[in-house]
Amino acid sequence: MYPRPIAPNAKAHRALYMGLVIAILLAWLAPLCAIILTSMRAPKDIATGNLWGWPTEFGLVDNYVGVFTQTPMARFFLNSLMITIPSVLGVLILSTLAGFVLSKFKFRGSMLLFAVFVGGNFLPAQIMMIPVRDLMVRLGLYDTTYALIIFHIAFQTGFATLFMRNFIAALPNELFEAARAEGASPAQILIHVVLPLVRPALAALAILVFTFIWNDYFWAVVLTISDSVKPVTAGLANLRGQYVSAWNTISAATIIVAVPPVVMFFLMQRHFIAGLTMGAVKG
Amino acid sequence: MKHTHSFASTRRTFLKTVGGGAAAVALGGLSMPALAQDKSLTIIFNGNNENQVAALRKTIADFEAATGSTVTLNLMDHEAHKTAIRNYLVAGAPDVCFWFSGNRMKAFVDRGLFDDISDLVAEQNYAEVLGGTLGATMVGDKVYGLPLAGTLWGNFYLKNVFEEKGLVAPTTWEETLAYGEAAKSAGMAPLAFGSKELWPCAGFFDELNLRINGLENHIALMDGQMSYLDPMLQPVFDHWEELINADFFLENHTSYGWQEAGALLSQRKAGMMNLGNFVKYAVPEADIPHLTFIPFPKIADIPRFEDFSTDSIHIPSNAKNKALAREFLAMFYEPENLHAFLAPAGNVPPRNDMPPSDDPLVNAAVESLKTVAGTAQYYDRDTDPDMAQAGLNGFQEFMVHPDRREQILTRLDETRKRIFGVS
Amino acid sequence: MPNFWRQHRGWIAPTLFIMPAVVLFGVVIVASSVQSLWISLHDWDGMSPMHWVGLGNYQELFRDPQFFTSLKNNCIWLVVFMLAPPLGLGIALLVNQQIRGMRLVKSLFFIPLVLASVAVGVVFTWVYTPGFGLLALVFSAFGATAPALLSDENLVTFAVVFAALWPQVAFCMVLYLAGLNSLSDDLIGAGQVDGARGLNMLFHVVLPQLTQVTFIAIAITAIGALRSFDMVSVMTQGGPFGSSSVLAYQMYEQSIFSYRFGYGAAIASVLFAIMLVFIVWYLSRIMRADDRGA
Known part of the structure; x- marks a missing residue:
């Protein structure tokens, strides 16, 4: 292990070290603390410019209740889940399949295909606005959650395929040769060899992709207009539009919007590190 | 457009006329279900004032009650709406939307994206109550929207x-x-x-x-x-x-x-x-x-x-239900409804027959x-x-x-x- | 036809496997991108018919001072953003200890990574606000006046990049933590026997084992720097007077606010050409790694 572990019996040393780490952590999270404190403030503090001190008056309940009563935030929340979850599942399935093929089958143009996935993922997404919008109109999906789901799956598949390909490429070849020698079909190899081994990678990928899609705002503006399909980030912006200076309400909404990715992260933390360890790291 | 109602300037006759229309549709609905869809309306509002939204919701509720229609109101952030409108006017327009008059409106008119509502203006005789203000929503001799509050x-x-x-x-x-x-x-x-x-x-x-x-x-x-x-x-x-x-x-x-x-x-x-x-x-x-x-x-x-500067309300050319949208505009533009909608923002009302404002800033501007x-x-x-x-x-x-x-x-x-x- | 299947499943199955991803990615992303390239050869407002101008947009681009400002800012982003991997490594080393409570501390360090960039942008705008921002408070504690970073055309880009570093450092830290977890204890032990310790150990024993992580951290950071859009849009909208704009934002501004989709597409094409350098570098690394592995 590096750096050298501090000996378990050096109690004072350990406590001191932990103190130092926590001090750095507090500085690191100062901006976040500002959002949390602001989400508890009464409007008066905001008007007088007290953004960093302890609130002089608390409006915690008002602010958080306000988020849900002033906008259809609950509806947006549900929409976000209905967009994000299928998208993440779709990305995981497509990228596992594509990553498996690109890493373990030799065929002409495989590198070019991989290059296209990587390259497409590097594009600034804004430039695809008009063509993607027109495509969704032609498909009759404009202003539906499907438009967002399809776009997110397609766009994130670039990054995810890159990730999964590297991960599967790092799995020992002997496993695959042994399976082939036993007469296993590609589908059987996929199900019995690849899937059990890529689980940690899928967990890590799921968190990243969930975060990316959950936090998307741009495409929500481009592809949806109805409140009945808009995700939570667009709701956050509506709040910004209606109560421009109500930073306390906006902060509360920001915290609420951040909750699902944070929860997801804490739940899957162990897998996340494990997945990255084997995937991204040993590419 | 199948038929146009004759719009009446007082609320009561308006309700009667539209109510009759609604009954006709309801009867026809038995044999022609497609007509039922004609009674839905979508409105996009880029507003930033909760009292304005409340006033708009009230007018919508009245309209729904009077016409038996279903109205969906979508609210949009003011800045995001500027991006969104360029998309939705082309891709999937609502029946009514809000925008700005003058050259910003003309940009969409030139591209055929806003409907010519001269017919509605003539029917309702808006020129009389609007006077010069109507010019803000005109291109050539056609009217493409109704002016709202002036700043x-x-x-x-x-x-x-x-x-x-x-x-x-x-x-x-x-x-x-x-x-x-x-x-x-x-x-x-x-x-x-x-x-x-x-x-x-x-x-x-x-x-x-x-x-x-x-x-x-x-x-x-x-x-x-x-x-x-x-x-x-x-x-x-x-x-x-x-x-x-x-x-x-x-x-x-x-x-x-x-x-x-x-x-x-x-x-x-x-x-x-x-x-x-x-x-x-x-x-x-x-x-x-x-x-x-x-x-x-x-x-x-x-x-x-x-x-x-004058904001304005429009019917997109790609609107699905332009006849109903016109009915809505007529109701929305009645003096009391318009007043309820405009008063919270504190701007100069476009019609000259509206209730006097109790906002000193508005009166100062007038x-x-x-x-x-x-x-x-x-x-x-x-x-x-x-x-x-x-x-x-x-x-x-x-x-x-x-x-x-x-x-x-x-x-x-x-x-x-x-x-x-x-x- | 079980026989046919047996003979050909070697290629049919993989083709079927990869098809969904290829079709979806091809139809949505690749086709749209190619269409954008096509648009860049036209004068187009996004609504009316397109008007062919050949390379006109590109010629104009190279005469446009705003383009060079954006390009310069993208370079600043690229350079300053490269602080993220070393800073991420630093924090990863700091928290890579097995002390009670350290797991929670690690998770808390990750949080900026999952925040929406809109939230990050808003909170750093508060940090920089003249008068009562956190920066102003810190400066006034020392009796000094903080510079209005977001108003200073020479400093504004640095201020925005600095804010964007926050989640990026967290990302790199996660990668390095994963890397540190998979270090070979044998090699570390061997290093200790050879008398390597501290920084010496870091540079000669640990980092060589982390090349792959470093490579990925740098690649992701470079792309993040070139693709930067959200933070600029939230914090400055490219201002003051375009001095903090980057190519992705200028493209957006030209397309949306000036109705110049052709010109915006031309900016995007140039941006993509720059990214191509990184893509090629990245792919060649992967291919070499594959060759070594084979």
């Missing part, structure tokens, strides 16, 4: 703060300079200014140009007929530079949005603000009664011209408009959107680096030539 540009200050600090709101250029010195010695920025969103710079340019060169020349510039290098514009920038050098504008104004800058008025850190009536959103409730309007100071000896010789909309509504974007950036740069005037104006003129195709 009269000018200077705003808090009377109590001015009394407390012994300041006098200026009406001439000399007084302006004297006021600047007085405000500074009182420890305040003479003018609260937030240019982060760029457009407040253009408002200030408009004021100066209208005061110095008058409306006709201003419009020539907006239409791309006058060069940004024209010597006529030099005095505009001379005056502006004089104020910049006198530290008239809030320090670091590019870091502030207009709301943050506006908050400085009641914090007594700044004296005046150059904006429309909506400045009141940046002022705490308690101070609003003290908020006072005064026109931008006189400079050249010419009649008074002002920026008076009063002030009586002595105005002519109005422009606003820089970014009067000129081409592409030109406006370049202009806004150029004006902001000038306010920070007045020494770059030559360079900025040369660049703007190149942009003008490219856009308007002149040399």
Whole structure:
């Protein structure tokens, strides 16, 4: 292990070290603390410019209740889940399949295909606005959650395929040769060899992709207009539009919007590190 | 369009007419289910005021009750809506939407994206109650929307703060300079200014140009007929530079949005603000009664011209249910409904038969408009959107680096030539 | 036809596997991108018919001072953003200890990574606000006045990049933590026997084992720097007067606010050409790694 572990019996040393780490952590999270404190403030503090001190008056309940009563935030929340979850599942399935093929089958143009996935993922997404919008109109999906789901799956598949390909490429070849020698079909190899081994990678990928899609705002503006399909980030912006200076309400909404990715992260933390360890790291 | 109802100007007959229509549809619905779909309407509102939204919801509820229709109201963030409208007008339009009159509307009219509602205007005889205001939503002799509230540009200050600090709101250029010195010695920025969103710079340019060169020349510039290098514009920038050098504008104004800058008025850190009536959103409730309007100071000896920008409501060409949308517009535009919708924002109502406002700021604007010789909309509504974007950036740069005037104006003129195709 | 299947499943199955991803990615992303390239050869407002101008947009681009400002800012982003991998490594080393409570501390360090960039942008705008921002408070504690970072055309880009570093450092830290977890204890032990310790150990024993992580961290950071859009849009909208704009934002501004989709597409094409350098570098690394592995 590096750096050298501090000996378990050096109690004072350990406590001191932990103190130092926590001090750095507090500085690191100062901006976040500002959002949390602001989400508890009464409007008066905001008007007088007290953004960093302890609130002089608390409006915690008002602010958080306000988020849900002033906008259809609950509806947006549900929409976000209905967009994000299928998208993440779709990305995981497509990228596992594509990553498996690109890493373990030799065929002409495989590198070019991989290059296209990587390259497409590097594009600034804004430039695809008009063509993607027109495509969704032609498909009759404009202003539906499907438009967002399809776009997110397609766009994130670039990054995810890159990730999964590297991960599967790092799995020992002997496993695959042994399976082939036993007469296993590609589908059987996929199900019995690849899937059990890529689980940690899928967990890590799921968190990243969930975060990316959950936090998307741009495409929500481009592809949806109805409140009945808009995700939570667009709701956050509506709040910004209606109560421009109500930073306390906006902060509360920001915290609420951040909750699902944070929860997801804490739940899957162990897998996340494990997945990255084997995937991204040993590419 | 299958048939048009004859719209009545009083609410009761209107309800009766529409109610009859609804019954007919309900009966026909048994054999022709497709007609049932005709009773749904989608509206997009880019509003930023909860009382306005409430008023709109009430009108919608009344409309639903009267017509048996289902109305979906979608709210959109003001800034995001600017992106969204370019998409939805083409891709999947609502039946009714809100936008800005003038050149911003014309941009969509030219591309065939807003419906011609001259028929509705003729039926309802809106020309009579709107007078000149209707011009804001016309292109050629056709009407493409109904004008909503107008915003009269000018200077705003808090009377109590001015009394407390012994300041006098200026009406001439000399007084302006004297006021600047007085405000500074009182420890305040003479003018609260937030240019982060760029457009407040253009408002200030408009004021100066209208005061110095008058409306006709201003419009020539907006239409791309006058060069940004024209010597006529030099005095505009001379005056502006004089104020910049006198530290008239809030320090670091590019870091502030207009709301943050506006908050400085009641914090007594700044004296005046150059904006429309909506400045009141940046002022705490308690101070609003003290908020006072005064026109931008006189400079050249010419009649008074002002920026008076009008928002508007439209039916997109791709709307699915234009007949019902017209019915909605007619109801929405009835004096009481319109009043309920416009009053919270505190702007000048378009119809001359509306209930008198109890908002002193509105009445001040109405009063002030009586002595105005002519109005422009606003820089970014009067000129081409592409030109406006370049202009806004150029004006902001000038306010920070007045020494770059030559360079900025040369660049703007190149942009003008490219856009308007002149040399 | 079980026989046919047996003979050909070697290629049919993989083709079927990869098809969904290829079709979806091809139809949505690749086709749209190619269409954008096509648009860049036209004068187009996004609504009316397109008007062919050939390379006109590109010619104009190279005369546009704003383009060079954006390009310069993208370079600043690229350089300053490269602080993220070393800073991420630093924090990863700091928290890579097995002390009670350290797991929670690690998770808390990750949080900026999952915040929406809109939230990050808003909170750093508060940090920089003249007068009562956190920065102003810190400066005034020392009796100094903080510069209005977002108003200073020379500093504004640095201020925005600095804010964007926050989640990016967290990302790199996660990667390095994963890397540190998979270090070979044998090699570390061997290093200790050879008398390597502290920084010496870091540079000669640990980092060589982390090349792959470093490579990925740099690649992701470079792309993040070139693609930067959200933070600029939230914090400055490219201002003051375009001095903090980057190519992605300028493209958006030209397309949306100036109705110049052709010109915006041309900017995007140039941006993509720059990214191509990184893509090629990245792919060649992967291919070499594959060759070594084979």
